[in-house]
Amino acid sequence: MFGLRARETLGPALLAAALALAGCGTPVNRAPVEDRGTFAGTSGAPGAPGVELPDPKSLPGAENAGKPGYYTVRAGDTLIRIGLETGQSWKDIARWNNLENANLIEVGQVLRVVAPTVTTAASTVASDTGVVTRPIAPQGVAAGAAPSAAKPGASAPVPVASAPAPGPAPATPPAAAGSEDLNFIWPSSGTLLAGFDEARNKGLDISGKAGDPVLAAADGRVVYAGAGLRGYGNLVILKHNNTYLTAYAHNQALLVKEDQNVRRGQKIAEMGSTDADRVKLHFEIRRQGKPVDPARYLPSR
Numbered sequence: 001m002f003g004l005r006a007r008e009t010l011g012p013a014l015l016a017a018a019l020a021l022a023g024c025g026t027p028v029n030r031a032p033v034e035d036r037g038t039f040a041g042t043s044g045a046p047g048a049p050g051v052e053l054p055d056p057k058s059l060p061g062a063e064n065a066g067k068p069g070y071y072t073v074r075a076g077d078t079l080i081r082i083g084l085e086t087g088q089s090w091k092d093i094a095r096w097n098n099l100e101n102a103n104l105i106e107v108g109q110v111l112r113v114v115a116p117t118v119t120t121a122a123s124t125v126a127s128d129t130g131v132v133t134r135p136i137a138p139q140g141v142a143a144g145a146a147p148s149a150a151k152p153g154a155s156a157p158v159p160v161a162s163a164p165a166p167g168p169a170p171a172t173p174p175a176a177a178g179s180e181d182l183n184f185i186w187p188s189s190g191t192l193l194a195g196f197d198e199a200r201n202k203g204l205d206i207s208g209k210a211g212d213p214v215l216a217a218a219d220g221r222v223v224y225a226g227a228g229l230r231g232y233g234n235l236v237i238l239k240h241n242n243t244y245l246t247a248y249a250h251n252q253a254l255l256v257k258e259d260q261n262v263r264r265g266q267k268i269a270e271m272g273s274t275d276a277d278r279v280k281l282h283f284e285i286r287r288q289g290k291p292v293d294p295a296r297y298l299p300s301r
Contacts, residue, residue: 084245087244210271216263244287250273
């Protein structure tokens, strides 16, 4: 009755005012408001209101996205992890990309992850392999003539042996070829706790006691020694050649430093339980950055 009489006796404006006052005493359940921002991979605060995302095309190296030898930074990446995933030293990656601060990389940024090369009219010089092809001598210059003086700071040319007579092309080596020259050894004498599983365990877990020696599996150079990679604890990464890396995780103490050369069987760390559920060594072999089953490369025991 009230609603009918109100329509008959009150004007539209008074009716609206009456309904508004009547609604003030009744609680209204409203859906919560969630501001998700515009997060799609930015170095700013994810989801923060008003954060403007960088245009992926404006990020450093964007023109090289998808090309061989380049890596597009993903959420959670660090140079250490990128180095492990690509089989390179994080310092080399920083140098190849002229990064003044190795901690400042952005999602979507494209990084060079292979050594740059300098191409001349007659030769290609691989800057990090130490291999230099002798350029073709111009007419009137003996092939063995001394080159002109190098610029200050430039490295001396590497002598190159005479090219052998052309022969049949060698057969493509198998996936594990090259490991024979490295002659890997077991990095610990403990028993095997867990084997390789590409999805869940990218290496071998080996048992032991805190302080047990961790040995270099082959000659190499330390490209990382620290605790900056989540899930690995105190970690040592060795680079053995342009193909193979090995990683030694969860140590209680590291006995080597970055850029140090080590020999096969040298003690490089002491076993521990950092970032792990028990004392153990997690050992990985990576071929061009991809984890491979170490059992295929280690001697049987």
